Amino acid sequence: MDLLPILATLKRHKTAAGLIVLQVALTCAIVCNALFLITQRVERIAEPSGLADQELVAISTTGVGPSQNPEAQTREDLQALRAVPGVQHVSIINQIPYGGQISVSGVRLQPDENSAGPSAANYSAAEGWLQTLGLKLVAGRDFDATEYLDDKTLSENPDTKVPALVINRSLAERLFPGANPIGQKVYGLGGGATQIVGVVEQLISPHPGGNEEMNRYSMVMPVRQSFRGGAYMLRCAPQDRERVLKAGVAALDKTGPGRILRQQKLLSEMRDDYYAADRNMVRLLVGVCLALMVVTAFGIVGLASFWVQQRTRMIGTRRALGATRGQILRYFQAENFLLSAAGIAIGMLGAYGISLLLMQSYEMPRLPWSYLPAGALVLWALGQLAVLAPARRAAALPPVAALRS
Amino acid sequence: MFAYYLDLALRSFRANPLLTGLMVLALGLGIGASMTTLTVYHVLSADPLPGRSERLYQVQLDAGSLAYYRPGAEPEEQLTRLDAQTLLAEAQAPRQAMMSGGQVILQGPDDKQEPRSSDVRYTSADFFAMFGLPFQYGGPWSAADDAAHARQVVISRELNEVLFGGGDSTGKTLRVQDTEMRVVGVLAAWRLTPHFYDLNTGDYGKTEGLYLPFSTSRDLELPRSGSMNCWGKDHIVDPLALDVPCVWIQYWVELGDAAAVQRYRDYLNAYSERQRSAGRFERPPNVRLRNVPEWLAFRQVVPGDVKLQLWLALGFLLVCLTNTVGLLLAKCLRGAPQIGVRRALGASRKAIFAQHLVEALAIGLAGGLLGLLLAWLGLLGVRHNPASYAELAQLDLPMLAATLAVSLLASLAAGLLPAWRAAQVAPALQLKSQ
Numbered sequence A: 001m002d003l004l005p006i007l008a009t010l011k012r013h014k015t016a017a018g019l020i021v022l023q024v025a026l027t028c029a030i031v032c033n034a035l036f037l038i039t040q041r042v043e044r045i046a047e048p049s050g051l052a053d054q055e056l057v058a059i060s061t062t063g064v065g066p067s068q069n070p071e072a073q074t075r076e077d078l079q080a081l082r083a084v085p086g087v088q089h090v091s092i093i094n095q096i097p098y099g100g101q102i103s104v105s106g107v108r109l110q111p112d113e114n115s116a117g118p119s120a121a122n123y124s125a126a127e128g129w130l131q132t133l134g135l136k137l138v139a140g141r142d143f144d145a146t147e148y149l150d151d152k153t154l155s156e157n158p159d160t161k162v163p164a165l166v167i168n169r170s171l172a173e174r175l176f177p178g179a180n181p182i183g184q185k186v187y188g189l190g191g192g193a194t195q196i197v198g199v200v201e202q203l204i205s206p207h208p209g210g211n212e213e214m215n216r217y218s219m220v221m222p223v224r225q226s227f228r229g230g231a232y233m234l235r236c237a238p239q240d241r242e243r244v245l246k247a248g249v250a251a252l253d254k255t256g257p258g259r260i261l262r263q264q265k266l267l268s269e270m271r272d273d274y275y276a277a278d279r280n281m282v283r284l285l286v287g288v289c290l291a292l293m294v295v296t297a298f299g300i301v302g303l304a305s306f307w308v309q310q311r312t313r314m315i316g317t318r319r320a321l322g323a324t325r326g327q328i329l330r331y332f333q334a335e336n337f338l339l340s341a342a343g344i345a346i347g348m349l350g351a352y353g354i355s356l357l358l359m360q361s362y363e364m365p366r367l368p369w370s371y372l373p374a375g376a377l378v379l380w381a382l383g384q385l386a387v388l389a390p391a392r393r394a395a396a397l398p399p400v401a402a403l404r405s
Numbered sequence B: 001m002f003a004y005y006l007d008l009a010l011r012s013f014r015a016n017p018l019l020t021g022l023m024v025l026a027l028g029l030g031i032g033a034s035m036t037t038l039t040v041y042h043v044l045s046a047d048p049l050p051g052r053s054e055r056l057y058q059v060q061l062d063a064g065s066l067a068y069y070r071p072g073a074e075p076e077e078q079l080t081r082l083d084a085q086t087l088l089a090e091a092q093a094p095r096q097a098m099m100s101g102g103q104v105i106l107q108g109p110d111d112k113q114e115p116r117s118s119d120v121r122y123t124s125a126d127f128f129a130m131f132g133l134p135f136q137y138g139g140p141w142s143a144a145d146d147a148a149h150a151r152q153v154v155i156s157r158e159l160n161e162v163l164f165g166g167g168d169s170t171g172k173t174l175r176v177q178d179t180e181m182r183v184v185g186v187l188a189a190w191r192l193t194p195h196f197y198d199l200n201t202g203d204y205g206k207t208e209g210l211y212l213p214f215s216t217s218r219d220l221e222l223p224r225s226g227s228m229n230c231w232g233k234d235h236i237v238d239p240l241a242l243d244v245p246c247v248w249i250q251y252w253v254e255l256g257d258a259a260a261v262q263r264y265r266d267y268l269n270a271y272s273e274r275q276r277s278a279g280r281f282e283r284p285p286n287v288r289l290r291n292v293p294e295w296l297a298f299r300q301v302v303p304g305d306v307k308l309q310l311w312l313a314l315g316f317l318l319v320c321l322t323n324t325v326g327l328l329l330a331k332c333l334r335g336a337p338q339i340g341v342r343r344a345l346g347a348s349r350k351a352i353f354a355q356h357l358v359e360a361l362a363i364g365l366a367g368g369l370l371g372l373l374l375a376w377l378g379l380l381g382v383r384h385n386p387a388s389y390a391e392l393a394q395l396d397l398p399m400l401a402a403t404l405a406v407s408l409l410a411s412l413a414a415g416l417l418p419a420w421r422a423a424q425v426a427p428a429l430q431l432k433s434q
Helices: A004-011 A014-046 A070-082 A129-133 A151-156 A169-175 A238-255 A267-274 A276-310 A312-320 A325-362 A371-395 B002-015 B017-044 B081-090 B143-147 B157-164 B196-201 B214-219 B258-277 B292-298 B304-334 B336-344 B349-383 B397-423 B427-433
Strands: A056-062 A087-093 A104-106 A119-124 A137-140 A164-168 A185-187 A193-200 A218-221 A231-236 A260-266 B056-060 B095-107 B116-123 B135-138 B152-155 B173-176 B179-187 B210-213 B246-254 B288-291
Touching: A004 A014, A004 A325, A014 A276, A014 A325, A014 A371, A014 B304, A056 A238, A056 A267, A070 A087, A070 A231, A070 A238, A087 A129, A129 A231, A164 A169, A169 A193, A169 A218, A231 A238, A238 A260, A260 A267, A260 B116, A267 A276, A276 A312, A276 A325, A276 A371, A276 B017, A276 B304, A312 A325, A325 A371, A325 B304, B002 B017, B002 B349, B017 B304, B017 B349, B017 B397, B056 B258, B081 B095, B081 B246, B081 B258, B095 B196, B095 B214, B116 B214, B143 B214, B152 B157, B152 B173, B157 B179, B196 B246, B196 B292, B210 B214, B258 B288, B288 B292, B304 B336, B304 B349, B304 B397, B336 B349, B336 B427, B349 B397
Parallel strands: A119 A218, A164 A193, B116 B210, B152 B179
Antiparallel strands: A056 A231, A056 A260, A087 A231, A104 A119, A137 A193, A164 A218, A185 A193, B056 B246, B056 B288, B095 B116, B095 B173, B095 B246, B135 B179, B152 B210, B173 B179
């Protein structure tokens, strides 16, 4: 197909053509970046916790006045919770994923107090934690019964040795790249060295999704919390969760009356709440992308219709001189293709510019190249779709139209 | 003339209802999206204490150890308890307050009422005057009460409603973590957005229900919350103790003019130097004094997503405007024969130009009204968000006026090019081609 006549015609409609190019360029630049933002948010929302999200409920309480013996109360609580029908496993941990709070410690590879090491979320968990949380151990072992100690012991004497530690795979790869982490020693948790006894496939940070170390690395210490500093985790079948939650709260009210509930929630709900803002942003971005494309499409329809009307005589003349309907149709399609191509070319530069700005102000990674052709394809398809109706109308014009007007 | 142009515009709209509808819709969508996000941004970035915020300064000292020292790096945002208490005792500013947040269990006068948990701020006497808390009944406690570790509290209006059923409750008592305390003041409605004096206990959430002397809170070992950072070689048994290397206290001062700020900065530097020669501080003096606007900018309090949404909406508006320019242009040129007739009958270029601008403005007004409706719906949607700032997203009068102004300006800008092109139409050529 000869493009020169098309270019010659466009030259006489510089303003209108320029407006379409500009609109396509803006849309292309915004859509490319929005698609990238959407992908990033979706990845964040989909990050697995490593826990049995659909089978866990969390209950935490606090006392009104100073409690006489919180450790004994906690043992009693755990026993009562274990007896709740439907409950498969129970444990107590110091922080819950998506719980809104995070406790972090530095881990060192050397005993030297001034040496630096990564910060990791430090979970502490009591007996039965592995089965309760449903974590997958990929190397080493669970803590053995002799390794657990009370949080009280540790806080009263911070030099107490924490004998064993389980870490997540990310932390293992950060601390011992390429080496076997089992049996290695780390420092900074309690007094002296702590031996790594196990690695779990995935254990999400209590506050995941950020760019800092504490958002990726986590570890578990064999330290029993009391009910004042910890949360009870109950594992049961997914359909039993609501009932177990209610029965669990009732059981705690019986063993230690007068306490105040701080939290009683399904883990899956906490997860949903945690990512609510991200899901909102995804919906918003998708909405804006669609609206942008619809507006751009209508702009193309409007201007193309105008051109068809304006060129009625030209079309009629070409038809009278032997041009087929298909040739007229393809003329308008080719014209739109050229305009879109110009818009996309400028839009890619714009997309890159916006990406640079986002990198500066939001610590976003650079827009991957693959998004540019994706955006280009979307806009080419959009343009062709939008121009179809006006182009068909043009092709349907009878040759006598040239003589009539 | 204006009425005539308006009449012409309405006729042209009736002749092209689809095209006109499309333009109004595109403009309305763009305006609606922009105004929704702009309102949220406007609310979140507004001055939390107009007239006061320029005079309130956050104090930062560098009490860290040499272990991770980098010269000139940002010092900790909070102070150790010892530094805060010393600065408070030396009282070198006209007003100063130390504070920390917490959560306590409350029991009202009625024993049958369930105990409830409430956010609390442990602070010192000047706090109320510095941050301009309005009192409904009674007033703040005094510096003497701070020194006496008085069992006194100030409660919010909401807490007063819940615990005492409203009314003047000064002199009544309530139990805080099982300790009896006397109400000395009841606040009028007050909410600080953002909660800038302690951004670690919620940024746009509700303000505390209860205020009591910091000294009292340590006496009774009341639970605290917020951020805490400890360092050093020694293991810390009680991070809340007086002389331990842990920062967890926010410290604010009120200062008058630039000279007073400089004097206070000199004092802080001298204080740091004194602490260093006494062996308490290891690092050279490195102080920060930021007033509220500077502090909010430094902490980037307005959520990144809100800014991102604003830019996204403005980009969308730009596309909608380009779209409107294109469609207006098509419409003008399609009406070229009529313009030719009007020009031949004596209408000046200026008249044609004005006529088309009026047409654009009419579309802008319609788009603006539609945008207003969409912005209202959009904000309704924002308020149903789980975000802490959700309920703040309200359309106020300035934003209402801004919406209409923006839409008229936008349509005027969009109408300029088509109107100019219309005014270029030559009368003779158009008549000849008929």
